[in-house]
Amino acid sequence: MKKNLLIRLTGLGLAVVMAAGMSGCGGSGGGTGGGSAATEEYSKPESIKMTFDTCMTFENGLQDVCDEYKNQTGIDLSIEKPDHAKYYEKITLAFASGNPSDVIEMGSTYYPENANNGALWDMTDAWENTTATAKSIIDESYVDALKVDIKDGNGPRLYGFPTVAGNGTITYARKDWFDEATGGNAPKNYDEFIEMLRKFKARGNGAIPITAAGLINSETPYDIYLREFYQDAIPDFYQKEDGSWVDGFTEPAMEGALQRMRDAFAEGLIDGEIVTNNTSTCRDKFNSGLVGAFNYWAGMWCAKLDDSTPDTELVPLPIIEEAGHYIERVPTAMVITNNCSNPVGVFEDLIMYSHDGGAGQLLFTRGVKDKHYTENSDGTATALAYYEDPNTLVEKSFYAPELSITEWQDPIALDPRVESSLQVFRENREFATVPQVSDVISDNLANLNVVKKEVIANVVHGNISVEEGMEKYNNEAGSYVEAILADLNSNG
Amino acid sequence: MAGVNHETLVVKKPPLGNLLYKYRYFYLMAIPVVVLLLIFFYWPMLGIRFAFSTYKLKHITSGAGPDYSTGFGNFVALFKDKFFIDSFRNTVVLSFWNLVFSTVFTVIVALLINELQHEWAKKFVQTVLYLPHFLSWVVVASIFTLLLSAGADQTGTDLTTVGFVNAIFMKLGFIDHPIAFLTTKETWRPAWYIIQRWKETGWGTIIYLAALSGISPDLYEAAEIDGAGRMKQTWYITLPSLMDTILIVFILNLAKILNVFESVFVLYNELVYSVSDVIQTYTYRKGIQGNDYGYSTAIGLFKSVISLFLVTGADYVAKRIRGYGIV
Numbered sequence: 001m002k003k004n005l006l007i008r009l010t011g012l013g014l015a016v017v018m019a020a021g022m023s024g025c026g027g028s029g030g031g032t033g034g035g036s037a038a039t040e041e042y043s044k045p046e047s048i049k050m051t052f053d054t055c056m057t058f059e060n061g062l063q064d065v066c067d068e069y070k071n072q073t074g075i076d077l078s079i080e081k082p083d084h085a086k087y088y089e090k091i092t093l094a095f096a097s098g099n100p101s102d103v104i105e106m107g108s109t110y111y112p113e114n115a116n117n118g119a120l121w122d123m124t125d126a127w128e129n130t131t132a133t134a135k136s137i138i139d140e141s142y143v144d145a146l147k148v149d150i151k152d153g154n155g156p157r158l159y160g161f162p163t164v165a166g167n168g169t170i171t172y173a174r175k176d177w178f179d180e181a182t183g184g185n186a187p188k189n190y191d192e193f194i195e196m197l198r199k200f201k202a203r204g205n206g207a208i209p210i211t212a213a214g215l216i217n218s219e220t221p222y223d224i225y226l227r228e229f230y231q232d233a234i235p236d237f238y239q240k241e242d243g244s245w246v247d248g249f250t251e252p253a254m255e256g257a258l259q260r261m262r263d264a265f266a267e268g269l270i271d272g273e274i275v276t277n278n279t280s281t282c283r284d285k286f287n288s289g290l291v292g293a294f295n296y297w298a299g300m301w302c303a304k305l306d307d308s309t310p311d312t313e314l315v316p317l318p319i320i321e322e323a324g325h326y327i328e329r330v331p332t333a334m335v336i337t338n339n340c341s342n343p344v345g346v347f348e349d350l351i352m353y354s355h356d357g358g359a360g361q362l363l364f365t366r367g368v369k370d371k372h373y374t375e376n377s378d379g380t381a382t383a384l385a386y387y388e389d390p391n392t393l394v395e396k397s398f399y400a401p402e403l404s405i406t407e408w409q410d411p412i413a414l415d416p417r418v419e420s421s422l423q424v425f426r427e428n429r430e431f432a433t434v435p436q437v438s439d440v441i442s443d444n445l446a447n448l449n450v451v452k453k454e455v456i457a458n459v460v461h462g463n464i465s466v467e468e469g470m471e472k473y474n475n476e477a478g479s480y481v482e483a484i485l486a487d488l489n490s491n492g
Numbered sequence: 493m494a495g496v497n498h499e500t501l502v503v504k505k506p507p508l509g510n511l512l513y514k515y516r517y518f519y520l521m522a523i524p525v526v527v528l529l530l531i532f533f534y535w536p537m538l539g540i541r542f543a544f545s546t547y548k549l550k551h552i553t554s555g556a557g558p559d560y561s562t563g564f565g566n567f568v569a570l571f572k573d574k575f576f577i578d579s580f581r582n583t584v585v586l587s588f589w590n591l592v593f594s595t596v597f598t599v600i601v602a603l604l605i606n607e608l609q610h611e612w613a614k615k616f617v618q619t620v621l622y623l624p625h626f627l628s629w630v631v632v633a634s635i636f637t638l639l640l641s642a643g644a645d646q647t648g649t650d651l652t653t654v655g656f657v658n659a660i661f662m663k664l665g666f667i668d669h670p671i672a673f674l675t676t677k678e679t680w681r682p683a684w685y686i687i688q689r690w691k692e693t694g695w696g697t698i699i700y701l702a703a704l705s706g707i708s709p710d711l712y713e714a715a716e717i718d719g720a721g722r723m724k725q726t727w728y729i730t731l732p733s734l735m736d737t738i739l740i741v742f743i744l745n746l747a748k749i750l751n752v753f754e755s756v757f758v759l760y761n762e763l764v765y766s767v768s769d770v771i772q773t774y775t776y777r778k779g780i781q782g783n784d785y786g787y788s789t790a791i792g793l794f795k796s797v798i799s800l801f802l803v804t805g806a807d808y809v810a811k812r813i814r815g816y817g818i819v
Binding site: 095096114116206207208266267276285338443461463 | 549550553575637641644645649762769778
């Protein structure tokens, strides 16, 4: 009798545990979701687990944002925020273990790869059918920028939704050096740009004319830094107008770029430590007054760099004629994984809600009222200081306000320096496209990028000539390039 | 008096069941340990099977599981890849010399510390030497990148931003132009060995200092009476007494010889890939960034097999030379 009771209780306990485990993000609350309306009925999620990198920290009140989200929508939002340096390692391991969060913030290098691996939920239909407010106020070019063709016969599909605009880097100059060197006139072409750098160098005392966090970016777009030197060269695969794919690294434009960088480096115009630089060492050099020009992020970083660089202001430079444009990255995506049992509910009540141009967007951008900002009587708002740092105002909870992709009226006025750098950037930008994905590319890209980096660094440092560099590239990377091109061109 | 017939004396071994029953409480106490050992040490080893499969993220998301038709395909691909061969060679070279320098320098420093007469001086020196061990490799890399910098001016005319080491060398007249220690193939490895020793030598002395404290003072007293000086005492008493410890530490370190990652990852760059890229950094690129679990497991298995051979080989040599090993 007792044994039977024990068995029954154990069975009941197991059933409860299994039910709780399976509920995940998809517990059915019934009816339509809270924040936004959809064309079709969907069940409101009871809880959502999200992994995010570029949000505020828990120490600064991230849990308050989650609590406020629960107040507004009735949904439990739990956030996992791994260490920034190991973010993608953690994400990869989560996928490998078969237990990723329901929603993950994912950069453009990893996003198409995971889409191709079938790890992400296809949200194309949800986006097309939604009647949420977000649909009418979002700049669709950012959404379209995230469409990926995984060659399954369905054409480009949407596997992630942009959090904010992709943004990109522009070249900043110290105003005092810049005024002295150019009389306040931004260089229009490469010759004028180089002349400006020469005048920076002539100052002596350790002056570094231009610095960047590497000669080539580690992820796409590879040529986002040093645009003035890369100009029309594309160190990556790209599709020509006739539809065929080519390797831009093997084209004459790349030889020209290598020669320009090599010459400028030999002349001492490019930071001699560029290959050991990272973004923080570049910022340190710039802040310590050693650097004349620095290619770095438009937007908030303009104000930050300006604040931490004493004695002078920053000048965001328009792109020179030969380069033609700065590059706007593919936006960072918020993806819903196939692990999520109620993806439509999450799409509507989290993603669409966070871009609703109202309370949702305010929460996901500026945080919680009276904790991260206060409302003024005239309808505007004032940012409060971070919990951890009373001297710094809260910039964002999840989404950078200056990079909003909706027609949203931010109640907090942006810093004029942020706006001016973004204006220069947007007047001079072109959108990058989502990197191509396939098994062949995945298998070969890591080794190919090593060869590219080696060739560029050795040519620029004068260890080998441009011709020798291209020969090395063809010899060592030829098989990878051939395989990738064959794959790309066979798929059209 | 009847004598004992030794030829017919048989020691009867009790039946296994009796032994198990006799020691039942000991076995009971061992059960949790054995279970934990099986779960945390042996169960994960089942993952070795992925080395013989094609296993990527899509195999997980599709629910298909690993494709075992690959067989030894991952190993074939591994040995065909120039980058793996290079990284294997670099790993062996870097680890071998690091092991040699580690053993030599650690023993020497331990002997020197042991010679310090004042207890406070000994503790102070020990503390100072241990501290670098607690710094993360990222911090160490930042420090040495600054110290070893050849400056931001490639032309070498403006020496304002030259690092401390180059500045000293130039001041002393050793060199005319700054040396880019971390971006030159010829100097990267020596710089890495020095940074490794700076960080880990102090920590490594702990075990030798413990061993040194166990040497009987009578031996030194007797040697002193026999007229042996400090050097002879070290050579004939201290070092022979330390040999067992040196051997154990050497063999244990040999097992880890192929596990070089963080120190290289934070210090290498594209100008020195050919002499610095190691198996772990290669695996990181191919496995983690490429989501190729089958391939990266194959690399891990290869590494483990090599380590096993190295340890058993060293143990065998130790047994032949000294009569005993540790395995």
